[in-house]
Amino acid sequence: xxxxxxxxxxxxxxxxxxxxxxxxxxxxxxxxxxxxxxxxxxxxxxxxxxxxxxxxxxxxxxxxxxxxxxxxxxxxxxxxxxxxxxxxxxxxxxxxxxxxxxxxxxxxxxxxxxxxxxxxxxxxxxxxxxxxxxxxxxxxxxxxxxxxxxxxxxxxxxx
Amino acid sequence: xxxxxxxxxxxxxxxxxxxxxxxxxxxxxxxxxxxxxxxxxxxxxxxxxxxxxxxxxxxxxxxxxxxxxxxxxxxxxxxxxxxxxxxxxxxxxxxxxxxxxxxxxxxxxxxxxxxxxxxxxxxxxxxxxxxxxxxxxxxxxx
Numbered sequence: 001x002x003x004x005x006x007x008x009x010x011x012x013x014x015x016x017x018x019x020x021x022x023x024x025x026x027x028x029x030x031x032x033x034x035x036x037x038x039x040x041x042x043x044x045x046x047x048x049x050x051x052x053x054x055x056x057x058x059x060x061x062x063x064x065x066x067x068x069x070x071x072x073x074x075x076x077x078x079x080x081x082x083x084x085x086x087x088x089x090x091x092x093x094x095x096x097x098x099x100x101x102x103x104x105x106x107x108x109x110x111x112x113x114x115x116x117x118x119x120x121x122x123x124x125x126x127x128x129x130x131x132x133x134x135x136x137x138x139x140x141x142x143x144x145x146x147x148x149x150x151x152x153x154x155x156x157x158x159x
Numbered sequence: 160x161x162x163x164x165x166x167x168x169x170x171x172x173x174x175x176x177x178x179x180x181x182x183x184x185x186x187x188x189x190x191x192x193x194x195x196x197x198x199x200x201x202x203x204x205x206x207x208x209x210x211x212x213x214x215x216x217x218x219x220x221x222x223x224x225x226x227x228x229x230x231x232x233x234x235x236x237x238x239x240x241x242x243x244x245x246x247x248x249x250x251x252x253x254x255x256x257x258x259x260x261x262x263x264x265x266x267x268x269x270x271x272x273x274x275x276x277x278x279x280x281x282x283x284x285x286x287x288x289x290x291x292x293x294x295x296x297x298x299x300x301x
Contacts, residue, residue, distance in 0.1 A: 018250025019297050021242045022258040028239035030265025034274070035231050037266075043224035048217060051202070051209040052228040057236025058198040061191070064237065068191035079187035080196055086180035087197030091205040093173035096166045104163030112167035114263075119175025120256035127179060134253045137299045142257035144292030149263045151285030156267050156276065 046101075050094050107157050111150040117142050175256075181244055182252045190244040197244075198236055254296050264289045 036053075040046045062069075093116070100109045121142055125134050185193050209217050220228075246255035264286055270276040 014249045015251075015254070015300075018246045018248070019254060019258065022246030022250060022255040023261075023293075025239050025242035025246055025255075026259050026262040027265050028234050028242060029259065029262035031269065032231055032235035032239060033262060033266035034269040035227070035234070039224070039227050039231060043227055044220050045213075047205070047209045047212060048220065049228065049231065051206045051217065052220075052225075053232040054198055054202040054236055055206070055232065056229045057232035057240075058195065058202055060233055061198065061237040061241065062195050065191040065195055068189045069195065072188040072192040075188040075192070079184050079193075082180050082184035083188070083193045083196040084200035086177045086184060086193075087199065087201035088204050089173045089177035089180060090197065091201035093170045093177065094205060095208055096170035096173060100163045100166035100170060103166070104160055108160070108163060109167045112164060113170045113174070114260065116171040116174035117256040117260045119171050120178040120252050123175055123179045124182070124252045128182060128252065131182065132251045132253050135299060137295055138253050138257070141292040141295030141299070142253075142260075144288045144295065145257045145260050146292075148285040148288030148290075148292060149260050151281050151288060152263050152267050153285075155279045155281030155283075155285060156270065 046098055050091075050098070107154065110153045110157075114146055114149045114153065118146055178247060178252045178256050181247050185244060185248040190241060190248050194236070194241045194244050198240065254299070257296055258293055261289050261293055 032053075036049060039049050043049075044052075093113075097109065097113050100113075121134055121139065124132050181193065181197070184197075243255065243259055246258070267276075267282060268286075271278050271282070
C-alpha cells in the first residue's frame with residue numbers, strides 16, 4: 001500500500017483521529033501554559049486570568065458553533081446537564097489547585113495534581129467498562145506519562 | 160500543608176471526573192456544543208468565585224491584559240478544549256487523558272526552545288518517560 005493511501009486510511013479511523021486531536025489539544029494546552037505563566041506574572045492574578053480567558057474563549061466558540069448548537073437542540077436534557085457538570089468539575093479543579101497553591105509551594109502541589117489522568121482511568125474502569133476497555137498497556141503508558149510529567153515539573157522548578 | 164495536599168487531591172479528582180462526564184455527555188451531542196455548554200457553566204462558577212474574592216477589582220486590568228486574555232482564551236478553549244473533547248469522543252478517555260497530560264512537555268519544551276530555559280537531566284528523563292508512555296498508548300489497537 002502507498003504512503004498516501006496509508007495516511008488516508010489512518011485519517012478515516014476514529015481512534016487515530018481522536019489520538020491526533022488529543023495530541024493537538026496537548027500542544028494547545030502546553031502553549032497556553034507557557035503564555036499563562038507570562039500573564040500571571042506580568043498582567044493579572046491567576047483567578048482573574050482563569051475567569052476572563054474562558055469568557056472570551058466561550059464567546060468565540062459559541063459564535064463559530066451556532067450550526068452545531070442548532071443541530072443539537074433536540075439532544076436529551078440529561079446530556080446538557082452532564083456537560084454542565086463536566087464544566088463545573090473542570091473549573092472546581094482549577095479553583096482547588098489555586099487554593100492549594102496559596103497554602104503550599106508548587107513543588108508539593110504539582111506532582112499531586114499531575115495524577116489526574118490516573119484518576120480518569122480508574123473512574124473509567126469502574127463506570128465506563130461498557131464503553132471502554134482499559135488494558136495493562138494503557139495503564140503502563142499512563143503511569144509513564146504521569147511519572148514523566150512529575151519529573152519535568154520538578155526539573156523546571158529547580159531550573 | 161495537609162490541607163494543601165487534600166486540595167491538590169481534590170483538584171486531581173475533579174479533573175479526572177470531568178473527563179468521565181465528557182465521555183458520557185458527548186454520546187448524545189457534538190463536541191462543539193458540549194464544549195460550549197461545559198465552558199459556560201465552568202466560567203460562571205469560576206467567575207462567581209473571582210468576583211467574591213476580588214469584587215470590583217476583578218475588572219481593573221489594562222488593555223494589553225485584555226488582548227492577552229483573548230489570545231489565551233482562543234488557544235486554550237475553542238482550540239484546546241474542543242480538540243480535547245473531540246479526542247475523548249473519538250478515541251475514548253483511556254487514551255486521551257494520558258496524552259493530554261503531555262501538555263507539560265510542550266510547555267517546558269517551549270520554555271527551553273523559546274524562553275531560553277535550561278534543559279536539565281530531570282527534564283530529559285521526564286521527556287523520555289512521557290514520549291514512551293504516549294507511544295505505548297497510541298500503539299494500543301483494540
